[in-house]
Amino acid sequence: MKIAVVGTGYVGLVAGVCFADAGHDVTCVDNNEEKIKQLLDNEVPIYEPGLRDVLLRSQSRLTFTTDIESAVKENDLIFSAVGTPEGPDGRPIMDFTETVAKSVCKHANRKKFLVLKSTVPIGTAKWLKDVCADNSDEEIEIISNPEFLREGVALSDFLKPDRVVIGCTTEEAKQMMYEVYEAFLSSKDQILYMDNASAEMCKYAANSFLATKISFINELALLADEVGADINEVRRGFTSDSRISPAFFQPGLGYGGSCFPKDVKALVKKGEEHDIPMRVIRAVEEANDYQKIILHKRLLNHFGDLKNRTIVVWGLSFKPSTDDVREAPSxxxxxxxxxxxxxxxAFDPVASKNALAAASQSFEVMPSAYDGMEGADALVIVTEWNEFKKPDFDKIKSKLKAPLIFDGRNIFDQNKMKAMGFEYFNMGRLALNES
Ligand SMILES: NC(=O)c1ccc[n+]([C@@H]2O[C@H](COP(=O)([O-])OP(=O)(O)OC[C@H]3O[C@@H](n4cnc5c(N)ncnc54)[C@H](O)[C@@H]3O)[C@@H](O)[C@H]2O)c1
Structure with a gap:
């Protein structure tokens, strides 16, 4: 099939490259000339493990361009994967999506299918149907196809999806979308057809529920610290219930990234528009805001005063295996x-540049995990990159002023840390310090 994908970010580029890998002819469009130039030079502008390899092996079926006019004229199936960032009132900014829709209208030379891959507020397909009817003489059919990939494992998520959600109203659209995704499906049941609004809502439901799991376990971990319980044991106990999946139940420093924070907010806003106060997920958000600063509170408790203290931070990306720092707890x-x-x-294997650009105030970036640690007062672990999981503890001990680690991701064995002489604080297991 011939497909155009507009937006070559974390979602659009992965989608475009994977579609090409599945044998489709794909035109990837972006209005960022620098990005397209990099892609034309076989450089991948984002850090996503394995993406460059798949891009190189699918090269013969991939075109990169800034020319949306030709992309629309030459392709009937146009995916929009542009950003829908959080706006000042918590609602997503829809300008980029609207621009793409209007470009499709302007350049449509016959019937086109506009597929919304971005996460868009419930009701967007309905709204865009009217926008397109007002702006084009050709029929533009809107298909909703929210994306569920996770940065860091985006390729395997896209190539082997748990499910593909399609919101559409015609058999023609269903058939087309089946052909697009057929290569990735292990069974026909993996593709779920529904109306557009339900498809749009699926995405918000999934992200808000996952955010709820995170805030839930984080709050339990705070309580475990106070009451002398071990959150690992608590989790083992309560997730052994067949109704409760243990997945995504790790205490940490709160969710971040480009999706959960904005999608949770967007769902709250959508609820407010309809007089549904969305009490559960509002509380999820509140708990998350608190969790992001918990290590600051703990450091303050420990030292009394942080003036002139030097703190080493390991991990800046919002999670491992990505260079994305949007809404990162770090x-x-x-x-x-x-x-x-x-x-x-601070040190991060790949995200330092992005973090410096996003930080409200500059900070020192260490050239390696250890260089620059000399004389620091504490090491704080914020992102659980694999390379932090088996560090050189002797080196850390010899460099820090005192052997003190605050671990926001529970990556070390508490008993071993104690045996090595570290003062070690983690999440939801503080009681073990006393035993
Ligand atoms: N990043 C994720 O993990 C993820 C996962 C699932 C869904 N999503 C959703 O997918 C959407 C895209 O997210 P992302 O992280 O890939 O965003 P991104 O910011 O990485 O990429 C968006 C791209 O769109 C381009 N763009 C903007 N306006 C354009 C226009 N008019 N014409 C052509 N290109 C244009 C930008 O230059 C950019 O390259 C969002 O709605 C997001 O919520 C993201």
């Missing part, structure tokens, strides 16, 4: 530490 923590007068030195 940025909030660093900001709070700096406001309290601490000096921050």
């Amino acid at each position: 940025l909030k923590l660093i900001e709070k530490l700096q406001q309290a007068g601490a000096k921050v030195k």
Whole structure:
């Protein structure tokens, strides 16, 4: 099939490259000339493991361009994967999506299918149907196809999806979308057809539920610290119930990234528009805001005052295996530490550049995990990159002023840390420090 994908970010580029890998002829469009130039030079502008390899092997079926006019004229199936970032009132900004829709209208030379791959508010397909009817003489059919990939494992998520959700109203659209995705499906049941609004809502339901799991376990971990329980044991106990999946139940420093925070907010806003106060997910958000600054509170408790303390932060991306720092807990923590007068030195395997660009105040980036640690007051683990999981503890001990680690991701064995002489704080297992 011939497909155009507009937007070559984390979603659009992965989708375009995977469609090409499945044998489709794909035109990837972006209005960022620098990105397209990089892609034409076989450079991948984002960090996503394995993406470049698939791009190279599918090269003969991939075109990269800034020319949306030709892309629309030459392709009947146009995916929109542009950003829908959070706006000032919590609603997603829809300008980029609207621009794409209007470009499709302007350049349509026959019937076109506009597929919404971005996460868009419930009701967007309905709204765009009217926009297109007002702006084009050709029929533009809107298909909703929310994306569920996770950064860091985006390729396997896209190539082997748990399910593909399609919101559409015609048999022609269903058939077309089946052909697009057929190569990725292990059974026909994996493709779920429904109306557009339900498909749009599926995405918000999934992300808000996952965010709920995170805030739930985080709050339990805070309580476990206070009451002398071990959150690992608690989790083992309560998720052994066949109704409760253990997946996505790890205490940490709160969710971040480009999706959960904005999607949770967008669902709250959609509820408000309809007089549904969305009490559960509002609380999820509140718990998450608190969790992002919990390590600042713990450091403050420990030292009494953070003025002139040097804190080493390991991990800046919002999760491992990505260079994405949007809404990353690291940025909030660093900001709070700096406001309290601490000096921050940080290391991340790939996200330092993005973090420096997004930070409210500059901080020192360490050239490696250990270089620059000399004389620091504490090591704080914010993102659980694999390379942090088996560090050189002797080196850490010899460099820090005192052997003190605050671990926001529970990556070390508490008993071993104690045996090695570390003072070790983690999430939901503080009681073990006392045993
Ligand atoms: N990142 C994720 O993990 C993820 C997962 C699932 C869904 N989503 C959703 O997918 C959408 C895209 O997210 P992303 O992370 O890929 O965003 P992104 O910011 O990485 O990429 C968006 C791209 O669209 C381009 N763009 C914007 N306006 C354009 C226009 N008029 N013409 C051509 N290109 C244009 C930008 O230059 C950019 O390259 C969002 O709605 C997001 O919520 C993201």
